[in-house]
Amino acid sequence: MIHIPDFAHATTVQVIFCFLAFITVITAFLTIFSRNPIHSAIYLVICFFSIAGHYLLLNSQFLAVVHIIVYSGAIMILFLFTIMLMNLNEQREVHRPRITRLGAIVSFCLILIVLITIFINSKPIVGEYDSTGEDFQSIKVLGKILLDEYMVPFEFASILLLVAMIGTVLLSKKEKLNK
Secondary structure, eight states, rough: OOOOOOOOGHHHHHHHHHHHHHHHHHHHHHHHHHHHHHHHHHHHHHHHHHHHHHHHHHTHHHHHHIIIIIIIIHHHHHHHHHHHHHHHTOOOOOOOOHHHHHHHHHHHHHHHHHHHHHHHOOOOSSSSSOOSSSTTSHHHHHHHHHHHHTTTHHHHHHHHHHHHHHHHHHHHHHHHHHH
């Protein structure tokens, strides 16, 4: 039996969660079904921000900030530049064969049946949550761990990224000089 929550006695966190979940699902569907690729990219950015709100509700500030910086900042800007450079804004609808559409519908229905079956047969987590009292999700603790225990791998990763940036700049300069 599906439990329908009582919103008359809901806490603020539950209301915020339901609001963010609604925004996430709606913008995800708008991303898929929008005909304009630029609108789809903007809906995806809104979806990413609402997912970051879920991370904040779980008291994971670092993950929320990194999610916004990496996905909403870097990857979505890359998508928008790709869309604008390829001029995908034209309204050309490609007609696909009926067998392709039928395969997509069958695949969607099978995945939907599997997900609904998993959701119905899942059992709630019962019992106490064992807590050590240490907050591993805060930025302060993560910074201490990164700069104490994992200092050398952290610095190796930063040097690797720096070398990749310098290599990209040099490769692009050589291509401009050769033309």
